[in-house]
Amino acid sequence: MIKTSTQNELIQYVYNELADDAREQLEVALMHDNELADDCSDLLLIQRLLDGATRTPSDRAINNILNYSKSLSLQS
Amino acid sequence: MNTTTQMSDSALVSLYISGNENAFEQLVNRHKNKVFTTIVLIVKDTYTAEDLMQDAFIKAIHTMKSGRYNEEGKFSSWICRIAHNLAIDFFRKEKRSPMITLEDGSNVFNTLAFAADSAESLQIQEDTVARLRELIQTLPQTQREVLMMRHYADMSFQEIADATGVSINTALGRMRYALINLRKKMLNGNIAYDKNIYSE
The missing domain is CATH 1.10.10.10 (Winged helix-like DNA-binding domain superfamily/Winged helix DNA-binding domain)
Structure with a gap:
């Protein structure tokens, strides 16, 4: 059973928010604890899937924003 | 070569406030996907999401141009927070729940x-x-x-x-x-x- 504090640290670890000393300790634990390593692997996989769910707006919408900004600059 | 491509968001914001439109274009291109995804995952409609994304950036433009931009936070967090709030406001105004019909494919x-x-x-x-x-x-x-x-x-x-x-x-x-x-x-x-x- 993995402690909640360790699971929270795992979340911080996969999002690069863990302090250096805590990260080093967790990486040591990952080498010796298969359950923890599996959890880490699953989190990284979901994280990668979430990256793939990113959407891109149309060029038209982006041009509207840029043109609006330029029109304000011309007015001032 | 575009000299703004390697600049930090903070530097780009400063350049934009001083009148450099290329800096703003760089900021928009750098963050458009995250802003758009933040909205589209809430409203689930591409056209509505694009409208709200434009509103979010326009709000950001006015805040930066009027000197009210707070340098303390990250630009990406700030603009996505504006986008998130606009998307939630949209549902409040429409009196709809953001938990309704699921988007199928794209x-x-x-x-x-x-x-x-x-x-x-x-x-x-x-x-x-x-x-x-x-x-x-x-x-x-x-x-x-x-x-x-x-x-x-x-x-x-x-x-x-x-x-x-x-x-x-x-x-x-x-x-x-x-x-x-x-x-x-x-x-x-x-x-x-x-x-x-x-x-x-």
Whole structure:
């Protein structure tokens, strides 16, 4: 059973928010604890899937924003 | 060569406030996908999401041009927070729940970072990500909020805790359950979960 504090640290670890000393300790634990390593692997996989769910707006919408900004600059 | 491409967001904001439109274009291109994804995952309609994205950037333009931009936070977190609030406001005004009809598939699907492979595996990847978008909508609101703020709005867990009025441990716990729930839902739905498909 993995402690909640360790699971929270795992979340911080996969999002690069863990302090250096805590990260080093967790990486040591990952080498010796298969359950923890599996959890880490699953989190990284979901994280990668979430990256793939990113959407891109149309060029038209982006041009509207840029043109609006330029029109304000011309007015001032 | 465009000299703004290597600049920090903070430097680009300063340049933009002083009148450099190229700096703003760089900021928009750098953050448009995260802003748009943050909105579209809430409103689930591409056209509405594009309108709200434009509103978010216009609000940002006015804030920066009027000298009210706060240099303390990250630009990416700030603009995504504006986008998130506008999307939530949209639902309040429409008196609709953001938990309704699920989006099924998408024709705007051009940012996949997966390695190109066979047509079949590409189709599996597209189906998986489309289903993942649906599953995100089925998460409890508190979990979905943290997931979107951290993953798409690029806010730190401490920033999320401050923004939502909870402790950092609560924010971390919600994120953990969000990711665990997504994994369970994907496994229960027999969705392709082959680690080899997504390996580099």
